[in-house]
Amino acid sequence: MHLLRAVTVEFGLRQAEFAARNGMHPTDVRALICLLDAARADEPATAGLLGGRLGLNSAGTTALIDRLERLGHVARVRDARDRRRILLRVEPEAVRLGREFFGPRIDAVLDVLDAFDPAERDAVRRFLTAALAAFAPEPGA
Template identity: 35%
Template structure:
């Protein structure tokens, strides 16, 4: 090393985000595994729920694009979710050729069981912060999500 001083590494907040991501992945793997669900299964349900909440139709193509899967992998995923009772395929009301994916009550029940402990612990952690601190944290996280999307699309 020359006399210029130590090389600066990532900002401590970036390191904490990396650690959070790792721990979140570990949580999903462990909690999902208790329900015999893979991370991809849970990601698929999250995509379906997000689109459904917005009033959008979810098709296999939407799922394929959102999860960056091949067509055969998407079919296998949907088959797995259908067989486990988490998703049903329905023909579109306007275009009978189009298949729409809908979550079942079992999907919502299992999702709640998987994520309730995480939600409870996160809620307890959030309670230690003021509304102003949470506003700053929310702005920070939104900026980090935007930066991550921009890097992925670059």
């Protein structure tokens, strides 16, 4: 548990460092991660999804999106399937900045993971999935 906490603390410090270097708030970085994760999972990235995942109210979510849009990190785009719905898209420059900063760290972790056999990777995945579930908010909370 102490190692997991240490990893999360270090990751949080790197997020704060990235935010400061790029004129952002740490919440902005968490928002970008959330939006990238939604895109990776092929989930529609709406303001509601973002606010719900970050625990923000409607006004806070709007202010966050406005700030990210002003910085050129996020664009609001109409949903091609439902023109009434607005989706959020992380802009390529934000992806480039993130890859430039976090890429070497991510690559180092992936190199370690590559040395694990499939059973070890499965054990790590099961552990991290269970740890995430233990810390996730209770439904309806």
